[in-house]
Amino acid sequence: MSYKHLSTSSDHASLISSYDTYLFDCDGVLWSGDEVIAGAKEVLQRLRASGKSIIFVTNNATKSRRAYLKKFQSLGIQADVSEIFSSAYASAVYLKHVLKLPEDRKVYVLGMEGIQEELEDVGLKWCGGTSPEDNVFLPTLDFTSLLQPEVIDGKVGAVLCGFDMHMSYIKLAKAYKHITRAGATSGSPQAGESGGACHFILTNDDSTFPAKGGPWPGAGSLSAPLVFSSKRTPTIIGKPHQHMLDCIEAVKPFDKSRALFVGDRLDTDIAFANKGGIKSLLVLTGISTKAEIDADGAEVVPDYLTQSLGDLLAAFQ
Amino acid sequence: MSYKHLSTSSDHASLISSYDTYLFDCDGVLWSGDEVIAGAKEVLQRLRASGKSIIFVTNNATKSRRAYLKKFQSLGIQADVSEIFSSAYASAVYLKHVLKLPEDRKVYVLGMEGIQEELEDVGLKWCGGTSPEDNVFLPTLDFTSLLQPEVIDGKVGAVLCGFDMHMSYIKLAKAYKHITRAGATSGSPQAGESGGACHFILTNDDSTFPAKGGPWPGAGSLSAPLVFSSKRTPTIIGKPHQHMLDCIEAVKPFDKSRALFVGDRLDTDIAFANKGGIKSLLVLTGISTKAEIDADGAEVVPDYLTQSLGDLLAAFQ
Known part of the structure; x- marks a missing residue:
């Protein structure tokens, strides 16, 4: 070529x-x-x-399109939200319009505000992500808190994984349980149900993340534990x-x-x-x-x- | 068969x-x-x-052989420390006696007390692991603290990765910098030097960890981000x-x-x-x-x- x-x-x-x-x-x-x-x-x-x-x-899925627009503005580059396509936005659109995730099902997020805001914008509920209870370190070798009823929320119908500087064992463990539960790969989550099918989506699989002093481990690296442990093949949205x-x-x-x-x-x-x-x-x-x-x-x-x-x-x- | x-x-x-x-x-x-x-x-x-x-x-690399002995004792099973071989112990032996890591070089640990105690037992220095400064969440998208002098310690001559319920982006980022630095794959770390060769070792690559309510993501899953981001093939010690x-x-x-x-x-x-x-x-x-x-x-x-x-x-x- x-x-x-x-x-x-x-x-x-x-x-x-x-x-x-x-x-x-x-x-x-x-x-x-x-x-x-x-x-x-x-x-x-x-x-x-x-x-x-x-x-x-x-x-880059760390920011919503609206937050990304501020980056353009701060650098003096003209842009409109309608011109910006990020892997977080595309993931939300994919879950809502292609997979048609029912409105009563939640998306479990390994990721940051950008993903959460885009999910909210298309009318999808999320959990995990920046929630305080999932952003702590578990006591060593103590899984007790993960065994409480409804900690592994049966209303989760998709796991969406992106770049997350607050990646934690709690989030990995919960996401793992969602994508490996009985029936997780059986099709599409249905409205009104609990458990059953659970989608597994990555915003992108870049091995590294560009930032000052970088490269640093990227979204693809941070989702690798879930791919390796679940043996599932995720749907990857980004370039x-x-x-x-x-x-x-x-x-x-x-x-x-x-x-x-x-x-x-x-x-x-x-x-x-x-x-x-x-x-x-x-x-x-x-x-x-x-x-x-x-x-x-x-x-x-x-x-x-x-x-x-x-x-x-x-x-x- | x-x-x-x-x-x-x-x-x-x-x-x-x-x-x-x-x-x-x-x-x-x-x-x-x-x-x-x-x-x-x-x-x-x-x-x-x-x-x-x-x-x-x-x-299981979460406990040292001595701590593991206590598990035998608590269950009333006769055992002696000299009979116990764990992947943490075997990793320490491998670093000390096979790779002959010089005493002035450190092992950067993604893991828990078991690994640290076994390294100390063979006379090797470690950092990372349970150190308080590496067991916190970084501010979102702020890599400043990782850019300070000597935060990426040039005396590290090996990264040893095992099961770690306090896995953090800081540890992944530091370990990534060690195993991808200039000369990281150039042979063996030399005494008195800083930087250069850096070994990349996994205690084991079990995809899951058995514990109450499990399986949960295991050591092999937790080291997957480093393998994926660095594109290096680690030496794996355990069964x-x-x-x-x-x-x-x-x-x-x-x-x-x-x-x-x-x-x-x-x-x-x-x-x-x-x-x-x-x-x-x-x-x-x-x-x-x-x-x-x-x-x-x-x-x-x-x-x-x-x-x-x-x-x-x-x-x-």
Whole structure:
């Protein structure tokens, strides 16, 4: 497989004339930590001014879309909530509209506020997550508190696992009991019932999480204990998996043949675009390197390569 | 493969006459939770009275051998510390005598008191584990405390991961940094150095932990985040892996051709004996069932089967 390395103004101009919808990964593409990538803000402005559609696609499930919007605002980047698709939001949409989890069933959360707010937004109940009783350390080798009636809540119809800096043995133990109970894999949870089927969903399976001093262990690593202990295969929502794309297309339809995905990671962003039939542009301001796509036997290769999103400014000059 | 189902007194007597050393898994064989398996105590007494050697082999790394001895005593079962081999003890022996970790290097522990006490017993320093600073929840999305100088201690030369009900993101993050630092896989840590090579050891990889109300997520599940995030292959000490056997043979040599392993789990106990060239007896008072070894294509099959350890009393009557 080969890619086009964009090097001249006309390369960039030709790219912009070929696509109407631009999907952006955020961290490593628009910003790095708390610093905007040089030129990124201006490129987005020029795209908007040219009537292009913009969509932000992030696996970061720690924040709700509304909280994520504040990050855009704090960095001075124009965005609207309707343009933001996160794995937390896509997971909530998937549980509500694809799996049709009944309103009286709860979602047991291994995760943070972002997941909880998105579940609430689609009208789903949750437990676990940031609840104080699940954010403590159990006494050593004392399982007594887990054996009380209704501690393993029979109304839970799904376990949703994402990045959680307050991961605890309590949460792992409760989630394990939900996804391994009798009938857990027997289909879909029914309204009015207790126990029975229980879905097992991961927001994303990134092995690491990008933050200051990172990488640090990521959502995929934090859900590994549940996958290993339950021996179940979870449904994974975030990039490179296609449920994220299904969610975007359902909420904000676009012409895939005129769309370009811009990302910094081969294993999530570019693989996501390739699988989804969307052209892709790799930028080198994040995780992946040119050497990786130039290597013999490279399995995931973008359609285009440029150093930085800021390079696209050349197309508008 | 086929096994002999012991059903008559002469079957049992013939078994006892064939072996001189008896290796026992504990939970599910000698006891279940806090209850002794009927007849188990008496069988052990008869074996001792007949001059047989007894060895206890457990993957449970939560207690030191000394603390484990108290469990034997509380249940009225005769035992000596020199007869007890746990995955915590075998891990400490492996780090000290096989890997020869220099005395000035530390072991970063994801685990509980049992591991720490065994490390101290062989003269190795540890950090992490039950240290108060690593048993707290970090503020949400705030990695600041992990970025302070020497928080990621360069004197760590090994990460040892076992069952830990106080597993925390701090411990996962620190352990991840140790096993992925520059040179981490470059050989053996050297005395006097900081950084460089760092071993990655698991006490055992049991997916679940047996306790009241269990099974619950086990040591193998709790170490899964580190395996997934670091992409390293750890050295695994406990059954069915053979480092445990190496440790027993080094400390307490015995004639393998005259030894019998008694266990309740095919995937740990019986697989351990089969790989190690030791005959095995499966009892049905724990995890595995007769149906599993009778199934077409059963991969792990014992040499002998009996319902309960207590059945062996028949051999002495």
